[in-house]
Amino acid sequence: MAIANKQIIYTHPPSPAINPDLSSNNGTFSLRQSSISLPIPTDKLLVRNHYLSLDPAMRQWLTAKRSYIAPVELGDVMRSLAIAQIVDVGESLTSQFKKGEWLIAVTGWQEYALLGAKEAAKQRAVVPPGCSPMDAMAVLGTTGLTAYFGLLEVGQMRAGDTVVVSGAAGATGMIVGQIARIKGAKRVVGIAGSPDKCRFLTEELGFDVAINYKDKDWKKQLRAACPEYIDVYFDNVGGEILDVCLGLAAKDARFPISGHISQYSAAKPEGPRNIMMLIGQRVMMKGFIYLDYHKKFPSAIADLQKWLIEGKIKRKEYIIKGGLEACPQGLVDMYAGANTGKTMVEVVPFSKAIQETPAKL
Amino acid sequence: MAIANKQIIYTHPPSPAINPDLSSNNGTFSLRQSSISLPIPTDKLLVRNHYLSLDPAMRQWLTAKRSYIAPVELGDVMRSLAIAQIVDVGESLTSQFKKGEWLIAVTGWQEYALLGAKEAAKQRAVVPPGCSPMDAMAVLGTTGLTAYFGLLEVGQMRAGDTVVVSGAAGATGMIVGQIARIKGAKRVVGIAGSPDKCRFLTEELGFDVAINYKDKDWKKQLRAACPEYIDVYFDNVGGEILDVCLGLAAKDARFPISGHISQYSAAKPEGPRNIMMLIGQRVMMKGFIYLDYHKKFPSAIADLQKWLIEGKIKRKEYIIKGGLEACPQGLVDMYAGANTGKTMVEVVPFSKAIQETPAKL
Missing domain, CATH: 3.90.180.10 (Medium-chain alcohol dehydrogenases, catalytic domain)
Structure with a gap:
């Protein structure tokens, strides 16, 4: 049998x-x-x-x-x-x-x-x-925990921060923006790849601004959306978007690096040319995996669950x-x-x- | 007058x-x-x-x-x-x-x-x-303090670490290696640009290994010098050396970024292509200026002074x-x-x- x-x-x-x-x-x-x-x-x-x-x-x-x-x-x-x-x-x-x-x-x-x-x-x-x-x-698993620990532990997000997230309409990105909103970010800016995704982010999830990186002037739009520069950039994509965000880093900015989706299949990956901004603005970049924070899973899941049930996080x-x-x-x-x-x-x-x-x- | x-x-x-x-x-x-x-x-x-x-x-x-x-x-x-x-x-x-x-x-x-x-x-x-x-x-001023805070505060160097420093025969680099020695690094590896500088580092300053990055096989030499990969890379130069060190980062490595001397006059700066290693090994990179740590100057200067007088740091x-x-x-x-x-x-x-x-x- x-x-x-x-x-x-x-x-x-x-x-x-x-x-x-x-x-x-x-x-x-x-x-x-x-x-x-x-x-x-x-x-x-x-x-x-x-x-x-x-x-x-x-x-x-x-x-x-x-x-x-x-x-x-x-x-x-x-x-x-x-x-x-x-x-x-x-x-x-x-x-x-x-x-x-x-x-x-x-x-x-x-x-x-x-x-x-x-x-x-x-x-x-x-x-x-x-x-x-x-x-x-x-939300209560890999993607939610990645968003949670990346933003709050690695990114040390604080109320009043300008938070930018790339891959914003993706599984992790959409939760990052919503947690930033819950935690009192001054500005939540998403970067995504279509007008529909951008509408979803601002109209359904409460992002302040969503920028389509396929727009010719997306860099200008991003600059305008971050008049006090970027305190936390949650990176899901790497490549040019990471580079541009480095150029817009605020002093003491934190860059949790969660993914490099733009680079995984690149024959020759691109490094961020604005790397010198690390010194000028004392930027901290750190790669992470949500599993690194397994000791804090229970309280993180409790938070996520609460927000999900209260409707503060939409799935x-x-x-x-x-x-x-x-x-x-x-x-x-x-x-x-x-x-x-x-x-x-x-x-x-x-x-x-x-x-x-x-x-x- | x-x-x-x-x-x-x-x-x-x-x-x-x-x-x-x-x-x-x-x-x-x-x-x-x-x-x-x-x-x-x-x-x-x-x-x-x-x-x-x-x-x-x-x-x-x-x-x-x-x-x-x-x-x-x-x-x-x-x-x-x-x-x-x-x-x-x-x-x-x-x-x-x-x-x-x-x-x-x-x-x-x-x-x-x-x-x-x-x-x-x-x-x-x-x-x-x-x-x-x-x-x-x-030693008691900008360069010594840069080495001290970069290695110990930003780099969180611990006894047993493999420490690599570029620009190692420069004013800051030579102190970084000596402090790493004092603080119990398992391996202190310097990267410099001539056989004379390399001799100076190993024979006079007590570096374990010094590598001339102008040697054709310098990457192989570096790999061999770091059998357990790199815990702390103190970067004075940026460019290709930073990139190679990222490729050799140990898990939870810290990369204090102090300078990018190889890139300052580059028409088109090079970003580190191994940036994806940040996630794989959870590397933390952070730019800094010694002045950020001014509140801790007195104790840092006291340490440096003591080591200088005791002959543990050579000028x-x-x-x-x-x-x-x-x-x-x-x-x-x-x-x-x-x-x-x-x-x-x-x-x-x-x-x-x-x-x-x-x-x-």
């Missing part, structure tokens, strides 16, 4: 851009028909992936050397966070887990996965009243239909800026879950 | 390199024969410059926008720190100052200067036993003869790496002081 398990395998290193074509001989990924034997091992859980998270860091997971995480090996299932449901429990674990429980787990681009108990115990989805498993993966998901096979193209599209909000691929809708989602509990 | 006062005036913005020729029509500087009327104003001090400090920051003082200090205006005397002696005291100040006192003052590239009392009171040279006014300007001066007129060429030569240690231009030797130097007291 076995169940079929479709998987997406990392096959060829991108050169440097991802080739999302699953049927190409040079595709970055390929499809594999695999299976999981039944009964499952007594010390394992079988989970079914419903929604797979697409994250800007994924490009880095493929090729970055000396990064915060080991690269995905060629021939392995592509790494990914997922909203997954426990559909079978190994005999020795029945007292700890039950069928139907939801996890936010690193299961990879596949339909099913086997997880150990230790792993799974850390990955139980926390879904507060009025919230969904989507929230557990986004937004960008859900790609088309099943597992939609992942590679979805990733490429995300790098091209298709999404507003948190990008996920729907593998199986909640309606097909083996029991109700915690959202309805 | 008046005394003649030769001055060097900032005449043409460098484009982008300094043209040191005082007789050229396009020279960055020109010579002016000026004079100071006698008797001097009752609320002023007349000081005579003996040694003028040449500092890497000077290129920035000419053209940098939004820097930590206002640029020198065209037509003004070039700004410079100096070891100067009070040679005349205005009538109202005779109870506060006396002829023969030494100051470390920003008097500029000229033979004499008039200073106000408030200014001068802050600039009295502190010359401990066994030390000279040279020390007051270097080194690079003194350019030739009088005031030698300043522009001396500055250009310093950018080309002529100096080992603190660069000064001798305008008038101590032997011609109106009374003994404090060094002999």
